[in-house]
Every structure is written in structure tokens, then in C-alpha cells.
Amino acid sequence: MKIKLGLEIVGFLVLALLIAVVPRWIDDFTAYEFAIVGMYFIALLGLSILTGYSGQISLGHGAFMAIGGYTTAILSVDGIYGHQLRDLWTIPLAGVVAGVAGLVVGIPALRLSGLYLALITFGIAVSFPQLPKKFDHFFGGTTGKVLNLVKPPFGLDTTPNNWLYYLTWGIAFVLLVFAWLFLRGKPGRALQAIRDSELAAASSGVNLATYKTLAFGISAFYAGIAGSLYVISRAYINPDVFPIILSVYLVAALAVGGLNSFVGLIVGAALIYVLQNRADDVTHWLNHLPALSLDPKRPGMPSVIFGAVLILVMVALPTGVGGFLRRIFGPLTSRLYSRW
């Protein structure tokens, strides 16, 4: 057990080092791209705590991201009592607001089993974009709100995109460590017990209501932070910034990455980014295959690829990329343990 802990800590140190040095090797725009991937990674971390560990599904995490994003936009554009907040300070607040919304959703979720929960959360995803349209004086309606452009604070001598990169991955790292600490202790065991059998967990003294709601709250908190960062990076928000399909993409990426694998989540996050923003490149690349000539201008390519990948992964590799890696490296590391 000790060696496993040691390996995990070494893993975190390597990750921290990687995060710190990567900007030296990439150009400014790539740093921006990596930052966006980091935001999806944060949202996926939250979703992984919920779905991978507590076994509750949410098809509405795009809506929690939107709640975080709107919190940041409203606080930094309209402010409270006329005081605009700096975008940086709105990030934790966005997380808290989304987290509270998550707790509120989590309470009725206690009464709903798998499929019903999927339906209700999908309903949240589809109906949330209506709210900004209905209460347009508060949310800015379909035109949305424009934020100040990102600017490195404290007179730091770096480009906005580099700053965005460090900000996102810094937060992502902290949240990753937090998730790890949370899940390796008592709460993590309780959640996994609930996932595997609610009855068995309850009879072993696990408080179902507390843990299931808590998982929803924390998960939504992560999504809120991710949404807040996303809005800061775009410096703009309207209902289309967090489209309905985003909620589906998040679940899809989680499934492709592996429900409870932190490494797989990075793959999933990158997949969302590439398919949403680099679909043209993917189409060009696919056209090299024989007997294919696709028009990169047509919309829909990202969804086709995502859908096909998703079905293939679920059929052929149900544990996702993470599970695949574990199957390859599992025997290796377990041999390491057994020597000790």
C-alpha cells in the first residue's frame, strides 16, 4: 500500500512539473488551447466524482458550467451593489453558486434511480438556456454580456494566454489533489460502496442521503469553476456559449476516458476540444483515408466522430481509455507491489 501511495505522489509531482514547463515548448495560441482543455478537464473531474464514484449519472453538467459562467459574468460586469469584481475573485464564487445548485438538484435525485435521474438532468440541460432568455435584464438575454479581456494580474510579465494556461492548470491541479484526497479517504469508500450496492452501503452505516447529495454538490462545484474559467477566457457569454450538446459531450468524454481514471479524463477533455474547435483538421485528416472525401465546411463532423467513437469504445472497451491503460500497466505495477 505504501508503495502505491508513493507512486501516486510521484505522479502528482511529475504532473506539476509538466504543467510548469510545458509553456516553454509551445507557442502562445497552443497555450490557449491547452488552457481550454484544462477547463474541460476540471468539469470532467467533477463528473467523474459523481458518475464514476457515486454511480449517479448527470446529463446536465453543461448547465452547471453555464451557472458558473453566468455567475462570473454577472459579478464582473454588473457587480454587487455596483461594485464590479475582478474576474479572478469570481471564480470561487462561481463554483459555490453552481455547487449550491448541484445540492438542490441532488436532493430530489435521491428519490430517482439511474434512468429517471438521466432524464431529469437531461431536462435541466435542455431547459437551462431558456432562463437567460426569460430573465433577460438579469442574464443579458440572447445578446449576452461582454466581459473585460483577460489580463495577467499583479503586473506579471506574461502574455494573457500564458496566464490563462497557468491559471487553469493551477486550479486544475489543486482540484485534482483535492479530489484524490477526498476519494482515497472515508468519503471515497462510502461513495463507491453506494455505487456498488445502495442496500449494502446503507446497512454498513453509510448515510446515503448525505453522501449522494454531497457528491452532486462537489461535482457541480467543479463544473461551475470550469464554466467560470471558460467565460473568462472567451470574455463573453450568451446562451450559445454553453450549448445543450455540451452536456452530452461531457458524459461522452467521461465514458471514452474511463469513468474513474484521472489520466483518461485528460484524453477525454482533449477529445472535446479537438472535436469542437479543430473539426476541420480532423476532416482533412480523415480525407487521407481511401474512399473518403468529406466537405470540411459541413457541420456535424464532430458529432459523427464523437458518436462513432463513443459507441465503439462502449462496445469494445467498456472501461474507456483509463481502463485500457490499467489493463496494460496493471500487471507491471502489481508486480512492483508484490516484491515489497
Next chain:
Amino acid sequence: MLVAAFTWTEFAQQIAAGIREGAIYAGLALAIVIIYRSTRVINFAQGEMATFTTFVAWSLMNHGLSFWTAFPIVLALAFAGGVAIERIVIRPVEDASVITIVIVTLGLALLLNGLMNLIWGGGNQQFRGPFSTRTIDVAGAPISVQDIGIVAVSVALVALLALFFRFTKLGLALRASALNPDSSRLVGVRVGWMLAFGWGLAAVLGAVAGMMVAPVVFLDPNMMQTILLYAFAAAVLGGLDSPIGAVVGGLLLGVTITLLGRYVGFVGEALKLPTALLLILLLLIVRPGGLFGSVTVRRA
């Protein structure tokens, strides 16, 4: 102000519109229930399947076919498509967890949605329906022929389906394999194919709903997204495993939501869907099985 200006004529029109909406929800909800009963799967791709077949109908009509010639061709294609989807995509994950199956149907929805965008482009298309939009006088209120036609087609379809399930051997086999797959297998029902048949039927129901709704809204790949959600709500309202519940739930939801949207100022157009979901959520908390559904006792 809670109640907008009120006239009986308009009220009757709103009821008619509500029934028309409800008939469409009922059709799609029935498709969801048929699949749920046989495979315990909620098909998140149901809406996309319906829209896809409607696009096929649109293509056929653009090639000069009339609506009523295209109609049976599309239904046959939809049936074949539904069977194929069950065989190829759903069967390999049949025994997997709920989350896995939900994700697979989501993947299917993404795939079909993307394919529609790739093949037919993203824009709105005008879909010429079989019924005229002129109004006729029904008991003093002007109701459009289209609304009456949509309801008539839906009623006919549900009646046919009920007769099929009640009076044919195949219908009996379908019900049997949904109720008790193991015993059905023992008496010689080919359960696997029955499940595929159920998916085919559901695809047909979806195709009809799609072709009925397309003339009312514009045809575009996302046409069914909100409608599917109302259909989910209708299915849950009636009880996920009750076909009668799906039909009643659909009509009830259609009328309620139309009236709320028209007469309760706060709800309006924008908050129709959230209101519907809130109602369903409250119902689920009070009556987890829905109005007509059976309450199952879970074993761990």
C-alpha cells in the same frame, strides 16, 4: 396579471393545439415505452431517429414522390433501421450497466445528428405536410385541418398498435418476451428477435411523429430535441412501463402545457419546458411509478 384576455373560442383553439401537441408527444412516448418495456433501455436517440427518417421522407418528396407514396416507404425503412440498430449497436451492450446503455444511446443520438448535418446541411427546411392549414369550423371554434389530421393519424396508429399487441400471435410473443424473457424462451419465442422487432416498431412510431410534426415546425436536425424531452416527461407521467399511460400522459401534458403557456403570464413560451419538468419531478417524488405504471420493489 395571471390571466390574459380570455375568450371561449380561443380557449377551444388552445385545447385543440394542446391535443395536437399531445398526440405527437404520445406517439414518441409510446415508442420510448415500447423500447423500455422490452429492453429496459431509455432510448435517448429516439428523437434523432425520428428526425432522420423525416429527412429521408423530405428527400423522397424532393424527388417527386407525393407524401402518401413516401409515407409507407419511409415507415418500412424506419422499421428496418430500428431493427438494424438493435442488432448492431444495442445487442453487444445488452447486459451492461444502465450508465453504459444510456451512453450508447447518446452516442447513437450524436452520430445520427451529425450524419443529418453532414448529409442534408444544418439549415431549416420547409416540409410540406399532407394536410392543409386552412381552418374549419368545429362547434363554433376555427380549428385547422392539419391539427385534426395529426390527431387522426396518431389515433389510428395507436389503435392499430393496440390491436396488433392484443390480437396477433406476434404481438403476444412481444408482450411475453418483455414480461418474462426466460419463460418465453422456453416456450419457443425468439426473444432476441422480439427485442429487435420492438426497436423497429419504436422507429416506425418515431417516423410518424416526425413526419407529423415537421410541417408544424421547420425540419432541422435538432427538431426533435425538445419534443423528445416532452415525450420523456409524458412517458414518465404515465408510468414508464405503461403504453396506455404514455398516450394519456402525452395528451395530458400537451394540453396542460399549452394552457399554462398561454394563460399563465409568468410561464409564457420560454418556461414551458422547465415547468413541465418541475411538474414531472413533483409527481415522481409523490408517485415514483407514474400515473399508470407498476411500482417495482427493488432488490439489491
